[in-house]
Amino acid sequence: MRGDNPIRQQELNDGETLWVQEIFHSLQGEGPFAGRPAVFVRLAGCNLRCFWCDTDFESSQWKPSIDDILSQVSAFTDGTTKLVVITGGEPFRQNIKPLVERLLDAELLVQIETNGTLWVDLPESDNLHIVVSPKTPTIHQEIRRRATAFKYVITSDKVDERDGLPIESTQTNGMKAALAKPEKNVPVYVMPLDSGDPEVNALNTKLCAQVAQKFGHTLTIQLHKLVGIR
Numbered sequence: 713m714r715g716d717n718p719i720r721q722q723e724l725n726d727g728e729t730l731w732v733q734e735i736f737h738s739l740q741g742e743g744p745f746a747g748r749p750a751v752f753v754r755l756a757g758c759n760l761r762c763f764w765c766d767t768d769f770e771s772s773q774w775k776p777s778i779d780d781i782l783s784q785v786s787a788f789t790d791g792t793t794k795l796v797v798i799t800g801g802e803p804f805r806q807n808i809k810p811l812v813e814r815l816l817d818a819e820l821l822v823q824i825e826t827n828g829t830l831w832v833d834l835p836e837s838d839n840l841h842i843v844v845s846p847k848t849p850t851i852h853q854e855i856r857r858r859a860t861a862f863k864y865v866i867t868s869d870k871v872d873e874r875d876g877l878p879i880e881s882t883q884t885n886g887m888k889a890a891l892a893k894p895e896k897n898v899p900v901y902v903m904p905l906d907s908g909d910p911e912v913n914a915l916n917t918k919l920c921a922q923v924a925q926k927f928g929h930t931l932t933i934q935l936h937k938l939v940g941i942r
């Protein structure tokens with residue numbers, strides 16, 4: 713989409729139905745569970761509009777019930793897959809509490825990928841992992857308290873010399889803006905931006921590797937793209 717999505721506000725219903733873009737089985741490509749088989753539940757809509765965003769979360773008009781979502785998820789998790797990734801768009805734009813509770817009750821590992829700006833109350837569980845990829849200067853205090861990992865998208869030349877983290881706005885191309893910093897003692901992943909241009913991507917990857925080495929972050933590459941799967 714590259715930054716032309718509509719900005720959608722948080723819409724909280726009882727959580728028994730959710731706007732869903734797609735549900736599919738693949739490998740988690742990035743972050744703490746990179747390489748693991750996972751079921752992806754991609755929720756529709758986002759409250760931000762990052763100018764480089766290449767994810768489609770707007771083309772579906774699907775609003776299934778939780779039972780329908782769980783039935784599709786269980787088609788994949790009945791085998792060896794134990795990880796369910798709730799992603800978007802922005803998952804916290806909707807009331808995901810009932811879905812998360814049902815997944816945890818089924819003894820699945822749940823990872824939520826969020827931009828960190830919104831929150832709905834979720835149970836505390838060792839099986840619930842919240843990976844925040846800040847896109848704004850501040851994030852919600854509950855996300856800051858509960859995040860199990862921070863992930864930053866790195867563009868060549870646009871990092872803070874003090875910590876290797878982005879200093880460019882994600883909402884306005886070319887504008888300077890430090891993004892929310894990570895909490896102490898929470899793992900930090902750095903991932904090169906996929907600009908769509910192989911030469912630029914090579915520079916982004918090189919810088920990412922350098923900042924990982926220099927500042928002790930963990931380099932993560934979008935494995936699913938490298939191996940040619942979704």
Ligand code: SF4
Pocket residue numbers: 758759760761762765766767800801802827847
């Ligand atoms: S927050 Fe994430 S999903 Fe939303 S526009 Fe930015 S990159 Fe895309």
